[in-house]
């Protein structure tokens with residue numbers, strides 16, 4: 001298939017965006033850090049097998065919203081979340097939800113690559129081990145290999161699986177963290193500025209990978225780069241001062257946004 005056809009098909013798929021089912025639904029989501037309110041009644045739904053980019057000026061609440069999607073906010077003292085968030089049919093703030101299992105279904109990749117101080121192999125096999133996804137050596141080998149392949153890292157590390165993950169380059173470490181997230185078969189992958197510590201070549205590799213992962217996973221990515229949002233996402237949500245300003249098809253967002261604040265932000269008038 002030539003590039004033109006591929007682009008045309010992608011466009012057609014994007015135009016059907018409005019019919020893509022929701023994987024996660026956020027209703028009236030507010031977040032408080034002690035007395036300080038960081039999010040104001042955010043209503044934002046995340047479409048399945050779609051890359052959704054969260055953009056907006058520093059401090060507008062992008063990371064705060066992202067963390068509500070797998071209850072990472074639970075780990076922050078003083079942090080309180082109100083409203084409702086569902087993953088398929090499950091209310092993820094239901095007291096009966098097993099948070100460890102939730103975070104396997106909704107994985108996370110952070111700004112700074114954070115491999116464990118262990119071998120490449122152990123970095124990837126750790127999650128499957130604690131979740132009981134493999135038993136025999138052969139099963140672990142298989143998960144490690146397929147996860148590294150999905151993260152586009154296999155060819156670079158297959159001969160050094162037992163060397164420390166921390167010995168890899170920054171870009172490789174970030175792909176190792178993606179392999180680690182993928183290893184527990186998540187449904188959703190959250191990424192908080194995953195390229196901000198990477199050089200342009202490593203960034204391009206991770207962006208290409210995000211593009212490929214979309215086939216099998218639902219992805220939400222926080223980025224301070226509007227160019228990156230335009231390159232990797234099909235939907236974009238713009239935050240400002242803790243409010244969701246607008247959520248739209250990425251193409252529309254960057255050419256003809258509905259809200260003046262989005263217009264001002266993408267024109268570089270603030271942030």
Ligand SMILES: Nc1ncnc2c1ncn2[C@@H]1O[C@H](COP(=O)(O)OP(=O)(O)O)[C@@H](O)[C@H]1O
Nearest residue numbers: 033038056057058059060061062063064065076
């Ligand atoms: N752990 C925290 N404790 C207190 N306030 C926080 C914490 N994390 C974020 N905030 C505040 O919440 C607001 C939103 O922050 P954040 O979600 O990190 O924004 P962004 O990711 O868009 O830069 C900011 O005012 C920030 O100072």
Ligand SMILES: [Mg+2]
Nearest residue numbers: 062063064222
């Ligand atoms: Mg942030």
